Amino acid sequence: MDDSEKISRLSATPTRVSEQWFEEPHAEQLDHVWSPPRGFLGWLVTTNHKDIGRRYIVTAFIFFLLAGILALMMRIQLARPENHFLNPDVYNQIFTTHGTAMMFLFAVPIMEGFGLYFVPLMIGTRNVAFPRMNAFGYFVYLFGGLMLFGGLLTNTGPDAGWFAYVPLSGPQFSPGHRVDIWADMITLTEIPALVGAVEIITTVFKQRAPGMSLNRIPLFVWAQVITSFMVLFAMPSIMLASGALAMDRLKNVNTHFFNVAEGGDALLWQHLFWFFGHPEVYIIFIPGTGFVSTIVETFSRRKMFGYPAMVLSLIATAFIGFGLWVHHMFATPLPKLGQAFFTGASMLIAIPSGIQIFCWIATLATGKPKLKIPLLWVLGFIVVFVLGGMTGIVLASMSIDIQVHDTFFVVAHFHYVLIGGAVFPLFGALHYWFPKWTGRMLNRALAQWQFWLFFIGFNLTFFPMHILGFHGMTRRIYTYLPETGWGNLNLLATIGAATMGISVLLFLINVAVSRKSGALAGENPWGGSTLEWMTASPPPSYNFLHLPTVAGRCPAWENTPETPVVSGLSTTEREVLTTTILDAVPEHRYEISPDSIWPLVLALVVGLDLLWMIFTPWAYPIGVFVGLVVLAFWFWRGNEPGWVVEGIMSTPPKSKTEQLALKTEDAKAPSHH
């Protein structure tokens, strides 16, 4: 943990020495190299991580709004007993789409969007490792989202629940194409999740600023890396399940993975689904902890307390998170002793969460906290999330769970955990980084109104649901009888939901107004500790004029004008510095791909093909063939990285300009490695 010892290992870092043989970077030159072409074409071909990250965030937020509108419609329907606002057919489509969109189109992608935008900035590099794949991921995600909502608008919205339990979702009980849309949309949104995970892991492990050893990685970045590893293990499970379901349903294929009559198994689906489904919760929550840690550090004006404990807690959460899926299945006919194991695991996971809460509060308590808007959201997070954690322990206990399982108590619990654990930190993050994106501050008064309306509205909506659950109100019912006496609490919940709606509207107004006329932010308006605050707001296309080096965990607080910077990277090619995994010692230069239209084309092929596959199995071989053709263009010579040079300054590049080539010939710089 000693930060100063590491710097000695960096004495040979390519500092200004290399100016001898390379041009000093100029902002205009770098911008020319790193910007996509202007205009509409540039919008289609860009591979800049900030463009892609921002798109994820904006698109996911739009899906959040749409799914939120669906939630309001459900709340209107449930406000009174035997209400006729929605019929059961529409209601089932709406609750399925609400859950599916919130999980697959909002929560996971928006977290990933933050990662793709800020990870390269926070670790001090110019772009992600595989920029074209990154662009591809976004377009596939967009296609999947449009497919789901397109289905809903054409009365083909999935209606078997976001969990799509077989046999209800099978061909016999869900004829038509509603569930097909769901199954293929799952595949379409898991591809970008996997792509994003590969991007983030590779970028963080190989492209960190010199000096940013593993124990100096910002907690935000740790959260993103750990989430990405979870994605790598969780998403294949759901893709397998949804693929098998799609094959069971596909005419002329008719496999029997889940067909009980032909030896298939209905519980197999639940195991595969929840093996993904429970880690999914942590895939959403862990990036939220990254937001919280960042905000707490900045606004308590001190280095995070318990950094190793925080990182280890996240890793522990990621591991344990895979060992408790059966607590979603306590009511199924599984052996009791086996279930007891999952009770233990489910309780165990409260320990790392508790440790994190302790560290955040300890940091605030021993720092000089400033109650700005992002910190307000973090406090809201603590109030809401900890309550959700408490009810989580209740649910982990099998003997209590089978009573409240599938009731509104569970609805209350996971909204406390997910909105508390992800959406509260998310709004904090949106307020915190808005100045970085736009160069302008959000309006504080409006933001305060937004917070309090959201906080009050949230508790009004979801707290009564705990009580409704105890009174026996089951989930996923489109109406209930007046005799049940559930009417008043439901009405209260609906009023709360409307309050939350108003709060989100205020946020939209705030964004619309402030991005044009908010107060100017400057580089680092909050006094943040991480690298993204050491460049302009909004950051230039190339992120940093000189890639920074790092000597501690809080570079924006620790670096001085004398801190070495990296130079020697090409100013005419898109080149990044790769460093070693553990200590981030410079290893070599790596040229990344230029912009390209082929990611968009491939995404269209994949999306249209999966859509086609709802109707015929022939779509599969044809799609593979067309996809291969597109990939051939993608990798066509001249498009791919030209060269990779071992050793930062050992071998001269096959430079495009004669002048540079001349200079490099003289270079006899030391090689590290």
Next chain:
Amino acid sequence: MSAIYALVLLFAVIAISRRNRGSDEPILSPDPKREHRLNIALGGFALFTAAILFYFMVSDFAAGRDMRAISDPNPLRVLIKGHQWWWEVQYENAVSSNTVVTANEIHLPEGKAVQFDLQASDVIHSFWAPNFDGKKDLVPGHPTSFAFRPTKTGTFYGQCAEFCGLQHAHMRFTVVVEKSDEFQKWLTAQSQNAPVPATELQKHGQQVFLNGTCIMCHTIAGTPARGTLGPDLTHLASRQMIGAGTIPNTRGHLGGWILDAPRIKPGVRMPQNVLSPADFQALLAYLEMLK
């Protein structure tokens, strides 16, 4: 647990109330002594959490064991079959013709252990009577059972707890717990064939039933009606609710249900029926005598 929650909030409030101390200059090297003390506190906190959770876990196992410890070698066995969207209820009897088949209404004797054998006939359902015990899923291909002992007489409600399609909301049932002798009386009555129609109107009603589409789906024991897609109607008039707890079993509701069940319960398998007023009145008269 609420005490812990209150404690967390209290600490958070204390932490934040110490704001605006001194300059904005970030603290890069916090007081090592205090950090050390905090680290020890963190360790203690983690151990404390682990201890509490361990306690919860052990008490959960104990509670789970107690709930399952219903030692009765000869419990009352009730077979429950889940259908979209109603419950078939069978009381087995050594004499197979005395097996009682009914729907959406379960009668139980007070104080006697009862074992429910659960089967799903189409999709997954979940059997839940909140006042008695937790829920148990009915998964196709995985027949299962569970037991409890009702200790209080009265009428209770239950419902399907696993989403099972369009009318999941209206898949309810009634549980009547009664004294042992009343229960026996009920069971004996239910095991009989349907009463024979006495009046002309009732006889006409029976003909309407047997000549119409009703017999495609419904059984009335002692008549040629042997359909099994819908609930057994042998003792329909003895039940409190119709449509799996959707509406009370009154003449008006029953009439509305017969003529246009899909309006009351959209998606239900029971179709609309067109009957002349005379046939309709006769059919109602017949069904109402099926005590």
